[in-house]
Amino acid sequence: MEILMSILAGTLFAAGVYLILQKQLLKIVLGTALLSHGAHLFILTMGKLNRGKPPILIEGVKNYTDPLPQALILTSIVISFGVTSFLLVLAYRTYQSNKTDMMDQLRGTDDE
Amino acid sequence: MMSNIVFLPIFIPLFFGALLVFFNKKQKITVNLSFLVVLLSFGVSIYLSYHVFSNGPLILETGGWKAPYGIILVADKLSVIMILAVNVIAFTAAIFAISSVTEKMVEHYFYPLFFLLIAGVSGAFLTGDLFNLFVFFEVLLMASYGLIIIGGSKHQFRESVKYILLNLFSSILFVTTVAFLYSVTGTVNMAQLGERVAQVEQQGILTGIGILLFIVFATKGALFPLYFWLPKSYIVPSPIVSALFGALLTKVGVYSMLRVFTLIFSHKLELTHTFFIWVATITMIIGVIGALSTSNVKLIIAYNIMPAIGFMLLGIGTFSEESLAGTIYYLIHDMAIKAALFFIAGLLVWHAGTSNLKKMGGYIKTAPIMGWMFFIASLILAGIPPFSGFIGKYLLLRGAMDEGHYVAAGIGLLSSLLILFSVIRIFIGAFWGELKEEPKQPVRTSGLAASAVLIAISILLGVGAEWFYPYVQAAADSLIDPQIYIDYVLKE
Numbered sequence: 001m002e003i004l005m006s007i008l009a010g011t012l013f014a015a016g017v018y019l020i021l022q023k024q025l026l027k028i029v030l031g032t033a034l035l036s037h038g039a040h041l042f043i044l045t046m047g048k049l050n051r052g053k054p055p056i057l058i059e060g061v062k063n064y065t066d067p068l069p070q071a072l073i074l075t076s077i078v079i080s081f082g083v084t085s086f087l088l089v090l091a092y093r094t095y096q097s098n099k100t101d102m103m104d105q106l107r108g109t110d111d112e
Numbered sequence: 113m114m115s116n117i118v119f120l121p122i123f124i125p126l127f128f129g130a131l132l133v134f135f136n137k138k139q140k141i142t143v144n145l146s147f148l149v150v151l152l153s154f155g156v157s158i159y160l161s162y163h164v165f166s167n168g169p170l171i172l173e174t175g176g177w178k179a180p181y182g183i184i185l186v187a188d189k190l191s192v193i194m195i196l197a198v199n200v201i202a203f204t205a206a207i208f209a210i211s212s213v214t215e216k217m218v219e220h221y222f223y224p225l226f227f228l229l230i231a232g233v234s235g236a237f238l239t240g241d242l243f244n245l246f247v248f249f250e251v252l253l254m255a256s257y258g259l260i261i262i263g264g265s266k267h268q269f270r271e272s273v274k275y276i277l278l279n280l281f282s283s284i285l286f287v288t289t290v291a292f293l294y295s296v297t298g299t300v301n302m303a304q305l306g307e308r309v310a311q312v313e314q315q316g317i318l319t320g321i322g323i324l325l326f327i328v329f330a331t332k333g334a335l336f337p338l339y340f341w342l343p344k345s346y347i348v349p350s351p352i353v354s355a356l357f358g359a360l361l362t363k364v365g366v367y368s369m370l371r372v373f374t375l376i377f378s379h380k381l382e383l384t385h386t387f388f389i390w391v392a393t394i395t396m397i398i399g400v401i402g403a404l405s406t407s408n409v410k411l412i413i414a415y416n417i418m419p420a421i422g423f424m425l426l427g428i429g430t431f432s433e434e435s436l437a438g439t440i441y442y443l444i445h446d447m448a449i450k451a452a453l454f455f456i457a458g459l460l461v462w463h464a465g466t467s468n469l470k471k472m473g474g475y476i477k478t479a480p481i482m483g484w485m486f487f488i489a490s491l492i493l494a495g496i497p498p499f500s501g502f503i504g505k506y507l508l509l510r511g512a513m514d515e516g517h518y519v520a521a522g523i524g525l526l527s528s529l530l531i532l533f534s535v536i537r538i539f540i541g542a543f544w545g546e547l548k549e550e551p552k553q554p555v556r557t558s559g560l561a562a563s564a565v566l567i568a569i570s571i572l573l574g575v576g577a578e579w580f581y582p583y584v585q586a587a588a589d590s591l592i593d594p595q596i597y598i599d600y601v602l603k604e
Binding site for chain 2: 020025028032035036039040042043046047048068069072075076079080082083086087090091093094097098106107
């Protein structure tokens with residue numbers, strides 16, 4: 001199960017990096033979303049998958065799921081949700097004011 | 113009970129920042145209230161520093177969960193020095209804001225974002241937990257994303273998109289690295305990490321994870337070759353935002369390196385820290401080349417951030433008591449002087465109506481105080497004795513030479529000279545000669561006052577080095593021996 005999850009996380013990372021290297025702004029934003037999904041799955045895998053076990057240590061229970069990675073993922077998901085939504089708005093406004101969403105045209109030497 | 117005051121430097125700006133969201137249409141209330149908040153926070157940070165230096169580090173275990181299990185905040189000597197410096201910057205920024213923050217900016221939530229930034233930076237300095245460091249990084253980055261686009265001009269959007277994408281990528285890398293570290297060591301508490309990494313003598317994979325963390329912090333701190341996002345994106349927002357970014361954001365990256373590579377990954381010095389020295393040296397060279405390559409006043413100042421970061425990394429790489437003390441000294445000095453220079457550059461650009469050095473000239477007649485203040489600030493930046501830059505650089509370079517890093521020290525000296533040249537070029541170009549164009553607007557007094565406070569602090573840090581140095585030395589001593597920190601947090 002861990003190997004499968006690792007491969008999935010790796011695929012998400014690869015797809016995310018591929019999208020980040022594109023020129024179109026929207027694709028880059030989607031790439032960062034995929035990357036953060038990959039990172040979240042990766043945290044889950046790193047905390048050892050243990051199916052059907054309680055997430056806390058009670059007396060007598062020796063086999064338990066580590067709750068910390070889940071807490072970390074929850075925090076991380078909220079953050080990446082916020083940042084992604086902000087980034088989408090920003091990408092739209094950038095497109096509106098610069099009249100392009102291609103990264104190679106979004107540069108300039110003018111000081112203003 | 114006493115340990116609860118550790119929380120205040122984060123809580124005060126966070127609470128009032130959230131409160132000020134409701135007053136975005138009432139400029140007068142907002143400005144007055146924010147001034148009070150800054151003073152309050154400043155007072156608390158002075159008390160906290162006094163307490164920590166007289167009674168030892170304070171540790172807050174949130175929710176009563178004991179150290180390695182719960183989230184902890186640690187106020188040790190290094191943390192409180194940084195907190196004090198942050199609050200000085202916040203105080204002067206509040207003075208500068210009086211004349212530079214327009215009604216429009218207040219309406220677009222400048223003050224709430226400003227306080228969130230301060231809360232995030234303070235949190236990053238106080239946390240004793242690697243994952244929480246990530247969370248506070250996100251808090252301060254979110255605030256910075258908001259601040260960088262206030263104004264909403266075309267080039268601001270263009271540059272801030274790149275800034276945000278790069279920081280987002282490095283944040284994702286940070287989470288991934290924390291996951292790696294958790295799977296190897298089974299903890300995210302920094303003290304426990306230090307203990308466990310020491311137990312296995314930082315074997316192969318741990319050094320790899322350490323370098324991954326270095327890449328994350330190097331992106332935040334703009335080190336070679338991850339610096340390219342910095343100069344352009346730091347000059348597009350309003351001068352006060354540039355000053356806050358230049359003074360605080362990159363320094364959080366340096367602080368994290370200082371913490372992580374003394375406490376956790378300090379057992380394979382010949383691998384990691386030698387690598388840092390080379391990165392530091394190249395960063396200095398690239399930084400001064402950038403500063404000399406342009407005639408945009410703001411861009412020159414922005415490029416000057418990089419050699420400073422290079423100097424601090426040189427101190428971390430040298431890893432001796434003296435060089436770490438030098439790093440801390442230089443860190444404080446650089447926060448004050450970068451803010452001052454960004455302030456004055458902002459005032460100059462408003463005064464001249466352009467940021468192109470070639471169109472300026474002769475402003476010493478119309479703005480003599482600003483001109484001489486810029487001159488003194490340039491000397492402080494380059495490290496001319498008796499100013500604060502000299503003390504920091506002296507400690508750093510002597511530490512580097514004692515350890516035999518002559519090439520790095522030599523390049524450091526040379527780059528100081530070029531730094532002086534790059535900023536004196538502004539002084540000569542903008543203030544000397546005949547008046548080329550009539551100034552567009554008078555110099556704003558509150559801006560001058562804010563810069564004057566920062567320059568006075570820098571001079572005091574240099575002239576009064578004998579008073580301040582023991583405190584910095586004490587902070588460096590506790591860095592060189594991580595066991596002190598670990599014992600204190602885990603109470604062994």
